[in-house]
Amino acid sequence: MPQNDLVLNDPEVSGKHVVISWNGKLSNWELIDMGSLNGTLVNSRPAGAAQKANSTTRQRGLPTSLSNGDTITLGSSSNVLVRILASHLPTASAPFEVGVASDPMSHRRGGRPLPMEDVCLCEWPLRAPHEVPFGIFCVFDGHGGSAAAEAASRFMPQKISELLAVEETRMGVISNNEASNVLLTAFRKTEEALDFPYEGCTATVLLLWPDATSGFLAQCANVGDSHCIVSNGDEQLLMTEDHRLTSKDERLRLLESGKQLKEGENRLADPYISNVFRLSGDGLGLVVMASDGLWDVLSPRRALQLAAEARDRVAEGGVKGSQASAQGIAKMLVDQAREKRTKDNTSVIILDFATKCKSSFHTL
Numbered sequence: 001m002p003q004n005d006l007v008l009n010d011p012e013v014s015g016k017h018v019v020i021s022w023n024g025k026l027s028n029w030e031l032i033d034m035g036s037l038n039g040t041l042v043n044s045r046p047a048g049a050a051q052k053a054n055s056t057t058r059q060r061g062l063p064t065s066l067s068n069g070d071t072i073t074l075g076s077s078s079n080v081l082v083r084i085l086a087s088h089l090p091t092a093s094a095p096f097e098v099g100v101a102s103d104p105m106s107h108r109r110g111g112r113p114l115p116m117e118d119v120c121l122c123e124w125p126l127r128a129p130h131e132v133p134f135g136i137f138c139v140f141d142g143h144g145g146s147a148a149a150e151a152a153s154r155f156m157p158q159k160i161s162e163l164l165a166v167e168e169t170r171m172g173v174i175s176n177n178e179a180s181n182v183l184l185t186a187f188r189k190t191e192e193a194l195d196f197p198y199e200g201c202t203a204t205v206l207l208l209w210p211d212a213t214s215g216f217l218a219q220c221a222n223v224g225d226s227h228c229i230v231s232n233g234d235e236q237l238l239m240t241e242d243h244r245l246t247s248k249d250e251r252l253r254l255l256e257s258g259k260q261l262k263e264g265e266n267r268l269a270d271p272y273i274s275n276v277f278r279l280s281g282d283g284l285g286l287v288v289m290a291s292d293g294l295w296d297v298l299s300p301r302r303a304l305q306l307a308a309e310a311r312d313r314v315a316e317g318g319v320k321g322s323q324a325s326a327q328g329i330a331k332m333l334v335d336q337a338r339e340k341r342t343k344d345n346t347s348v349i350i351l352d353f354a355t356k357c358k359s360s361f362h363t364l
Helices: 147-164 167-176 180-193 248-256 300-315 326-339
Strands: 018-023 028-033 040-042 064-066 071-074 078-081 097-103 118-123 135-143 203-210 216-223 227-232 235-238 277-279 285-290 346-352
Touching (some): 028 040, 064 097, 064 326, 118 147, 135 147, 135 346, 147 180, 147 203, 167 180, 180 203, 203 227, 203 285, 216 227, 285 300, 300 326
Antiparallel strands (some): 071 078, 097 346, 118 135, 203 216, 216 277, 285 346
């Protein structure tokens, strides 16, 4: 993408005030304050620290995710309204709203940001065209670096797409209303394709496709401690298992396998495959996916409750603008993790079926 410069006639705007760029890991536009003298606000909240008083050192701020409708304030008076062309987004044609937000976090308030090892992937429809569209939504949390997570985010959609390209396999998923074998095989093939002896990653993969009654079917597979929870009205389902030694189920699984595992040792976990969950076409569906930075400080049901309450405030007219979007809800949960002082990278994906739910499924 060629560089584009916006020059403002405002003495409070620095020569290189902010940079806006595309984050391929999160499929999101981000703003970074480059150490401006007078600071930057996004929706009236600081986006990175301005230069400290009596200091000649400019400090570059942390990335801030941007959503359609956000207002950027440079200095105190120059406002820039964000308009993102939906047709350029990988989920533009999805008949529901998708939001992604993340923060590397730090070990202490105001400390150096941690290396970002989370990678999110959202794709609707899944690359190869089919008579019924499929979509995948993934969170990969790298261990020992981000390279394995980045590679997994490339291989996983490729493997699932290749499997669904086989008509017999695809029609089996559609007719049986479940995709367990597809998910298990995709995890195995992705694992075989990875070659990172000193790195690894978690993987939480949600596969979504329309049913015959204007709703959606969702099935999730995961290894590790990134989670996905879904709701449809009063019905809820945690679609993941926790594969770490603090989990009673994981200790029991290892015990039944006849193997002992201590902290710091490695053992591959078999993917957990959830039951299929139906999201009705009446706009009640809500999905929260996140890396363990969120779950270290919030339970899945509490995170879902906060997301649902935020959406309810929208319906009641209590929230306006970008805060009312799935992106705004994702940002809110990341903010909650930060306020509760999580000490790990935090990435959140929100799927909100209350918006765009009347759109046609045939988007190809």
